[in-house]
Amino acid sequence: MFNLIRRDVILQKRQLLFFIPFILFFIVMNSHPVLTFLVASIFIPFNAYAYDEKAEANVLLNSLPYTRKEIIASRYLGAIVYMILAIALSSLALWLLDKPFTIKDIAFGIGLFLSFSALTFPMFYIFKQGYIFTIVLISFLVLAGIGPSIVLYLKDNLTPLIDFSLNLPLQALYTGAALSVLTGYVISWIVSQVIYQKKAF
Template identity: 70%
Template sequence: MFNLVRRDVILQKRQLLIFIPFIMFFVIMESHPALTFLVASIFIPFNAFAYDEKAETNILLNSLPYTRKEIIASRYIGAIIYMVLAIGVASVALFVSNTSYTITDIAIGLFLLFSAFTFPLFYIFKPGYIFYVVLVSFLLLAGIGPSVVIFLAENLTAMTDFINSLSIPVIYTGAAVVVMFFYVASWRITTTIYQRKTF
């Protein structure tokens, strides 16, 4: 199964040449570190989906000695592996540019949530369109997401006060549990969709 994870990197070796310049662009433009980490994390997994859409790779994958569960597992496990590697590269880029960031800026939860909601879409909708839908959705979320969070924090004062009354470890633990729940649920949903799909 890990050969499938490695396959994504091998197939994208040309795109990976622009990975560091791509990250450096966000660093030079002084984007928020959380956005830089998030963009770095989605680069490889979503490029893999885009490549598979163009090449109709699922027909080939299903002819290999892997079960459909293993194919989907390689996507979800691979996304976590690439996220960790991307965080390392982005951290070095921010360090070299003397840009300060905190542990909360690493945005692991944001990446896993975004992946949880978008990965199933690649197996629900027809190839050729979903990558662009996901790209536009990501840009919209990045643009309006912070404003929505601020608006909700100002208007849902009871919830804001409750969250503020919790300790930092409790907040992080609760957030981690919620994020992992959505990621695992997404994994199971995508597996079910993929097992029923015909190629």
């Protein structure tokens, strides 16, 4: 399964040349560190899905000596591995360019990446190939654009719930959020696995 994870990097050798400039662009443009961590984490896993969608790689993958469970596991575990590497490189770049960021920024970036991945990864197995990456990319841009407005709306209309959340100890709040994100990621993994097991290639 390690070879499946490594395969994504090997296939993206040319795209990876743009990874550092891609991250530096967001940093130089003074993007919020959370957004920088999020887009850095998305780069490799979603490029891998885009490549597989164009090359119809699932036919080849299913001819290799790997089970379908291992193929899905490599996607979800690989995303976590690449997220960790991307955040480490982004943190180093932010530090070298003297841009302030905190552990909380990293935590929020991780949470957003895992949440977005949990919502979108199953789409690559549910919908017809050819349009999924475009749909996911547009969804990401739309969410990035309207996200602040949604937060402000919820803040104005869910005051009792927000007040209750703010009264919770920070440790309990962060633990609950982390468990919710991880639970969503695991559920997404199971959903993708069930769909992929039944899919014909």
